[in-house]
Amino acid sequence: RIFGSFHFLPFACEVCTAMWSLSLVALFSVGVANGQGVTELKAHIQSLRNQIIEQRELIKVQEDRLVEAETAEARRLQLNSYVTVADANVEFGKLDTASLGGALDSFWLCLCGSLVMFMHAGFAMLETGSCRAKNASNVLMKNLVNV
Numbered sequence: 001r002i003f004g005s006f007h008f009l010p011f012a013c014e015v016c017t018a019m020w021s022l023s024l025v026a027l028f029s030v031g032v033a034n035g036q037g038v039t040e041l042k043a044h045i046q047s048l049r050n051q052i053i054e055q056r057e058l059i060k061v062q063e064d065r066l067v068e069a070e071t072a073e074a075r076r077l078q079l080n081s082y083v084t085v086a087d088a089n090v091e092f093g094k095l096d097t098a099s100l101g102g103a104l105d106s107f108w109l110c111l112c113g114s115l116v117m118f119m120h121a122g123f124a125m126l127e128t129g130s131c132r133a134k135n136a137s138n139v140l141m142k143n144l145v146n147v
Helices: 014-033 038-071 085-129 132-146
Strands: none
Touching: 085 132
């Protein structure tokens, strides 16, 4: 049920039944005060009961539609098109493969670039260790400018 066990309709629980009875008494007293007869009030009460029955049927139909919508297939943008579902899946598969290849290419370039930077640092340390201490800062500066 949409609203759980409480239906928001008369006779759903004891409190609602009592309130409904009080409203009928109030309706009857207002009708008698306005000069309406008992038969007219009974007809009005019967029409209200018919409205309640119609509302219950409408709620049942809406609940059935909700269940159908929840169990239905995933939503699509277009129902009538020139492209079949199989063709669309093939095209999406191509896009996924192309984007995966592009991502792997970018990753490979970043990895190789970081390895080159480490090689520059290693060569700078090798060259600095091969020269005298007074020239070490000049050699490191030369390698930093070359990067």
